[in-house]
Amino acid sequence: MLKTICLTAALGAALLSTAAAADLTFDGRSARASAAADGSFTLLADGRPVAIAAQPMRSQTGSVMFDALFALAQQEMAANRVDAIRDPAFNFGKPVDCECFETGERWPYVWTRDVSFAADLALARLDPVRTRQSLQFKLSKARDGHTPGLFVAQDTGSGGSWPISSDRVVWFLAARDLHDNAVFTEQTWQALQATLAKDRAMVFDPRTGLYRGETSFLDWREQTYPDWTRQDVRFIGDSFALSTNVLHYQALRLAERFARERGDARATEYAAWADALAGEIDARFWREDAGMYMSYIGEAAHPVPYAKYDLLGISLGVLAEVFPADRARRALANYPYVEGGSPVVWPQEAQQPIYHNRAVWPFVSAYSLRAARKVGDATRIQREIESLMRGSALAGSNMENYEMRTLAVHVDEGALSGPVVNSPRQLWSVAGYLSMVLEGVYGVEADGSVTPQLPTALVPQLFGTRTSIELNDGTTTYVLQRPETLEGTLLVAGSVKRNANTVTVKLQPRAADLHPHAAAPQPRSDTPRVSQATPTEASAFAPPTPAAPVVVAQQNAWITIIPANHQLWLDGKPAAGASTQTLAIDGHQHCFSLTRREGVLESLHSPMTCVGPQHTLAGATNWTWTAPEPTRVRLRLRYDNPNGPINTGVTAAVKQLAVQCTGHSPQRATVVMPHSVGPQDSTAAEFDLPKGSCTFTLEPGFNMSALEHFAQYNGGKGGRDGVLNAANVRALLLAPVAGNVEAAR
Numbered sequence: 001m002l003k004t005i006c007l008t009a010a011l012g013a014a015l016l017s018t019a020a021a022a023d024l025t026f027d028g029r030s031a032r033a034s035a036a037a038d039g040s041f042t043l044l045a046d047g048r049p050v051a052i053a054a055q056p057m058r059s060q061t062g063s064v065m066f067d068a069l070f071a072l073a074q075q076e077m078a079a080n081r082v083d084a085i086r087d088p089a090f091n092f093g094k095p096v097d098c099e100c101f102e103t104g105e106r107w108p109y110v111w112t113r114d115v116s117f118a119a120d121l122a123l124a125r126l127d128p129v130r131t132r133q134s135l136q137f138k139l140s141k142a143r144d145g146h147t148p149g150l151f152v153a154q155d156t157g158s159g160g161s162w163p164i165s166s167d168r169v170v171w172f173l174a175a176r177d178l179h180d181n182a183v184f185t186e187q188t189w190q191a192l193q194a195t196l197a198k199d200r201a202m203v204f205d206p207r208t209g210l211y212r213g214e215t216s217f218l219d220w221r222e223q224t225y226p227d228w229t230r231q232d233v234r235f236i237g238d239s240f241a242l243s244t245n246v247l248h249y250q251a252l253r254l255a256e257r258f259a260r261e262r263g264d265a266r267a268t269e270y271a272a273w274a275d276a277l278a279g280e281i282d283a284r285f286w287r288e289d290a291g292m293y294m295s296y297i298g299e300a301a302h303p304v305p306y307a308k309y310d311l312l313g314i315s316l317g318v319l320a321e322v323f324p325a326d327r328a329r330r331a332l333a334n335y336p337y338v339e340g341g342s343p344v345v346w347p348q349e350a351q352q353p354i355y356h357n358r359a360v361w362p363f364v365s366a367y368s369l370r371a372a373r374k375v376g377d378a379t380r381i382q383r384e385i386e387s388l389m390r391g392s393a394l395a396g397s398n399m400e401n402y403e404m405r406t407l408a409v410h411v412d413e414g415a416l417s418g419p420v421v422n423s424p425r426q427l428w429s430v431a432g433y434l435s436m437v438l439e440g441v442y443g444v445e446a447d448g449s450v451t452p453q454l455p456t457a458l459v460p461q462l463f464g465t466r467t468s469i470e471l472n473d474g475t476t477t478y479v480l481q482r483p484e485t486l487e488g489t490l491l492v493a494g495s496v497k498r499n500a501n502t503v504t505v506k507l508q509p510r511a512a513d514l515h516p517h518a519a520a521p522q523p524r525s526d527t528p529r530v531s532q533a534t535p536t537e538a539s540a541f542a543p544p545t546p547a548a549p550v551v552v553a554q555q556n557a558w559i560t561i562i563p564a565n566h567q568l569w570l571d572g573k574p575a576a577g578a579s580t581q582t583l584a585i586d587g588h589q590h591c592f593s594l595t596r597r598e599g600v601l602e603s604l605h606s607p608m609t610c611v612g613p614q615h616t617l618a619g620a621t622n623w624t625w626t627a628p629e630p631t632r633v634r635l636r637l638r639y640d641n642p643n644g645p646i647n648t649g650v651t652a653a654v655k656q657l658a659v660q661c662t663g664h665s666p667q668r669a670t671v672v673m674p675h676s677v678g679p680q681d682s683t684a685a686e687f688d689l690p691k692g693s694c695t696f697t698l699e700p701g702f703n704m705s706a707l708e709h710f711a712q713y714n715g716g717k718g719g720r721d722g723v724l725n726a727a728n729v730r731a732l733l734l735a736p737v738a739g740n741v742e743a744a745r
Helices: 009-015 064-079 112-126 130-137 167-175 182-202 234-238 242-261 266-284 311-320 325-334 362-375 378-395 427-441 457-462 708-711
Strands: 023-026 029-035 041-045 049-050 059-062 081-085 097-101 453-455 466-474 477-481 490-501 504-511 551-554 557-561 566-570 580-584 590-598 609-611 615-618 621-627 631-640 653-661 667-675 685-689 692-699 728-737
Touching: 023 378, 023 477, 029 064, 029 378, 029 609, 049 064, 049 477, 049 653, 059 064, 059 708, 064 081, 064 362, 064 378, 064 427, 097 112, 097 130, 097 466, 112 362, 112 427, 130 182, 167 182, 167 242, 182 242, 242 266, 242 311, 266 466, 266 590, 311 325, 311 362, 325 378, 362 427, 378 427, 378 457, 453 457, 457 466, 457 490, 551 609, 615 621, 631 653, 631 667, 653 685, 692 708
Parallel strands: 477 504
Antiparallel strands: 023 029, 029 041, 041 049, 059 466, 081 097, 453 490, 466 477, 490 504, 551 557, 557 580, 566 590, 590 609, 615 728, 621 692, 631 685, 631 728, 653 667, 653 692
16 A cells, blocks of 8 residues: 655654764665764765765755765766766777766766756856866767858767757757856857757647657657657657757747847747747646646647656756746646655656666756745655755765665666666766755855755754754855744745855745745645555556557448547547547548556557558659649658667658649658668658649758767767768658647647
8 A cells, every 4th residue: 555655844854863964764774974074074875885085065064964975976076077088889989088077987978968957957057167168079060061050969869869859959958057158158159040940940840839859868768658669769759748848948048048149130039939839838738637747749640648747847847937837836746756756757667677767867856856946845845855865875876866766776676677777976966966955955046146945844954953054165155044943844045144255044934834825736636645666556657558549441430449448549639438439531541549547547658540541652752642632641751761770879861851732832841760670651741732733852851970079970870981861761651631630729
């Protein structure tokens, strides 16, 4: 039976067990910290000693453990400072000169999303020079010598990288506050223009108003997407992810700012794009029955909601202010947590090993903490601080990830064991821990402002018998003074006094706790708040994904039998709740999928079954078709792309499909042919065609192999052997459709 956690001061009291707050116990394991007179510490992490040297920034609290773990994070940040980086897939594993931050002990390279999130969390403020150099490493010109601009590199990834994965714009989240260097500022502006232009042309979908592509960071297909994407990532490239769209929104806002500062007329256009995108994000990803924003939704051909939620996407949306305030508070309050902390996705997939599935990732917990501070969610603030401390203390390092219930770095469950991949001193985990201390406890922002929001329940552990705690960052000492009485759930700044190099903050209960004028958002009654989550507990695991629906033609109708406890979806919308669905054959293509219901949880969608007329036009680059009347058509290429494995590479084939109809202006849309296992369909393009003859041609596109950055890539094709943007095209598939298929609003 699952237990509901009552959040009281007693929870905080269990965090650290001794009067000196030197011990931490969790899940039957313990850690102990001791301090030396020279400012160094010794951490005994579940029986393993870790020496921690004195560090430039010092925290002095009633918790030796808290102070030691802050020093450990700084020590690991220093260890990630390198003069050269290396990876077996680049430069044949030989060192590449770069005064950069490497990604972690087991990832000694610079990866776009890792360094960008780490920079945004803490590195940009703590070491701007090295952070800037790390980011510059991910900028690139095109290899052809005539394509203008600088581009942010999308690292190797699903189906051959960009645009199946399209979250490279996270780079701009990191760069936005690093503009005290004129050269870097100009590089950022050049990269904004070129990168956003390519994304607008090849990733943006005007039918939905969203950017296509994979969820940011959650890039191991079947860990979070349906298992049928394991060998076919076409759907991922056609679908829309919350986190990635929020990152595009942030990049557009930065472009607007830069353009206004330069008097560039495109500022108005960037602003309009950002405004429209914010509206679509809120409208299309919100799911009222769950009180949360979905992690991703289906493609434009079948824009169905998916019962998958991810903490990074929700947190980024809260922080970017693309959600209405009430929905932002509700979404964070409704996101489930387990005893180990907040898992990065919900619900879990029972047949997948531990990695993103069933896992806590410290950098995501740090973003959740930031979001919780933005909406004043005392419960979430406390949970994330506890989780970050427990994971770091018991592992003796800021690990890449942990199993969600135990915070173990590895759990043996046979084929489901994991986390499958893990690394000590993972850069974004280190940055997340530093962010937790600086912002999450002391409230010190990057601009020097001090806005603490400290859960009252953590005061006994952090203060002990002290009347104040303090942080010295090397230039300024920040002092938090304990209130005389502990009231409410959250302590905020009362008076703030600045004296030379000291900032003293008198903590007091927030006014809303003492004089509530409106009820705070409460989690749904069926939202899991569990003390443990094992594979047998239904509340943690989604129902199995159904097989594709079987649709048969009978007389003049398409007939589908709907199994019990299943929901049929038709052209992006739920079908009526009957055991049989009948749809008239009308000369248009229609697409179906199924989900399974078990209690309050819903499965991921089955593969689509599409029925109706489809014309197969043989050939590789040029096709002609005559429309009998004005018709909207959905086009896909039948192809195979053997240029790399499903999980990596830079050679997703990206082309422009051009349509020229007699007497009309040409139309163009992007089609993507990711790495494949044999023949399959490309991403879709839709056009409104007039009556008469139309000619379809494939025109050159752009992929990551076009960048100079990948000239040193030897992990697959499209690197040292030159640019490669090709697939074996066999036919053009053309299906009439009934107008613009849109998600229900």
